[in-house]
Amino acid sequence: MSMGVEDSEPENTSASNASATSRPDASAIFYDGKSSRRRSVTLSLLDRLELQQAGEAAIQWSYADIRRADGPLGMLRLTCLTAPDLARLEIRDAVLAAELVSRCARLDENSPGRHSVAAIVGWSMAAVVSIVGVILFGVPLVADRLTPLVPQAFERRLGDVAERQIRALFGAKNCDNAPGQAAFSKLVNTIRGAAGMDLSTEAAVLATAVPNAFALPGGKVFLFNGLLARAENPDEIAGVLAHEFGHVSHRDSTRRLLHDGGTSFLIGLLFGDVTGSGALIFASRSLLTSSYSREAEQNADGFAIDLMHRLGRSPKPMGQLLFRVTGKEAGGMSILASHPLTQDRLARMTAEDQAPSGPALLTTAEWQSLKAICVIGK
Numbered sequence: 001m002s003m004g005v006e007d008s009e010p011e012n013t014s015a016s017n018a019s020a021t022s023r024p025d026a027s028a029i030f031y032d033g034k035s036s037r038r039r040s041v042t043l044s045l046l047d048r049l050e051l052q053q054a055g056e057a058a059i060q061w062s063y064a065d066i067r068r069a070d071g072p073l074g075m076l077r078l079t080c081l082t083a084p085d086l087a088r089l090e091i092r093d094a095v096l097a098a099e100l101v102s103r104c105a106r107l108d109e110n111s112p113g114r115h116s117v118a119a120i121v122g123w124s125m126a127a128v129v130s131i132v133g134v135i136l137f138g139v140p141l142v143a144d145r146l147t148p149l150v151p152q153a154f155e156r157r158l159g160d161v162a163e164r165q166i167r168a169l170f171g172a173k174n175c176d177n178a179p180g181q182a183a184f185s186k187l188v189n190t191i192r193g194a195a196g197m198d199l200s201t202e203a204a205v206l207a208t209a210v211p212n213a214f215a216l217p218g219g220k221v222f223l224f225n226g227l228l229a230r231a232e233n234p235d236e237i238a239g240v241l242a243h244e245f246g247h248v249s250h251r252d253s254t255r256r257l258l259h260d261g262g263t264s265f266l267i268g269l270l271f272g273d274v275t276g277s278g279a280l281i282f283a284s285r286s287l288l289t290s291s292y293s294r295e296a297e298q299n300a301d302g303f304a305i306d307l308m309h310r311l312g313r314s315p316k317p318m319g320q321l322l323f324r325v326t327g328k329e330a331g332g333m334s335i336l337a338s339h340p341l342t343q344d345r346l347a348r349m350t351a352e353d354q355a356p357s358g359p360a361l362l363t364t365a366e367w368q369s370l371k372a373i374c375v376i377g378k
């Protein structure tokens with residue numbers, strides 16, 4: 001049981017060291033949309049993107065307004081809602097592109113049909129760059145830099161393969177008797193609605209006694225019946241689901257797959273056969289056993305705390321559930337293996353406690369149905 005782990009992650013240390021020595025090339029090409037002149041600009045990623053051209057006033061684009069424009073392979077071409085229609089910014093440096101992409105949350109809005117061949121090929125280009133990166137900087141840094149570049153369609157494919165591996169590992173089926181599923185859907189929809197997440201995210205209860213919950217790349221969240229069995233009220237389960245949706249929102253499991261799959265996985269991406277690779281089988285398993293970084297856990301907790309508050313509920317029950325699991329299920333594949341419950345996490349959830357101001361998330365009858373979701377014949 002790794003309760004109260006306080007040691008820092010060695011990967012994080014090496015990643016930050018490496019990033020200090022690998023500042024991206026900040027130069028880019030800019031067309032202002034008014035003339036056809038090609039301008040060389042220097043980019044600064046501040047609270048907005050700043051384009052600085054020698055001898056001129058800086059142009060600022062807010063990240064939320066930046067959109068992707070079609071561009072050739074190996075180039076990130078951007079436009080901005082507040083700039084003239086034909087304004088284009090072209091970035092060739094993969095590291096800079098990745099950093100920028102990670103800040104532009106609405107990059108691919110209003111462009112149906114993207115994430116198509118071009119996106120996947122572009123992503124393969126990123127994989128090529130990544131191999132060089134792995135050799136120079138090691139896997140952790142590259143996983144961090146590469147994750148924002150992974151198209152969602154590809155992420156879902158990764159998630160589907162990981163799901164098959166995990167189902168094979170546990171021989172587990174979904175629990176979905178009608179009353180239980182109705183209650184579970186109500187809870188998931190409430191959480192998803194409050195989080196503003198779309199229907200591409202889904203959740204299911206798996207019939208296994210292991211007390212766990214996890215998120216897969218692409219947006220699937222699984223709650224194991226073993227954790228549901230230990231829960232005493234809907235807020236406990238809601239908090240855990242919200243935490244997992246936090247990992248989905250931050251793409252933590254994709255980052256971890258890239259990270260744990262290691263070099264051979266990245267090379268597999270390069271040559272196209274990722275879905276059958278042994279590295280992915282290993283990495284899928286590690287989704288259940290290796291820990292998220294302390295930072296990823298804190299961010300997912302922050303997401304869950306905000307969400308529970310938005311629903312007028314307390315995040316404290318989530319901490320109570322995790323604490324209840326502590327000690328009874330040492331290490332292994334319990335939720336505490338992949339989401340280590342440190343004292344500071346517990347303290348934070350307790351500190352954010354508040355009296356309920358919103359409606360109960362489930363009625364008593366619905367909660368009883370959810371608890372019995374794995375009972376056959378209900």
Ligand SMILES: [Zn+2]
Pocket residue numbers: 243247292296297300338339
């Ligand atoms: Zn977590």
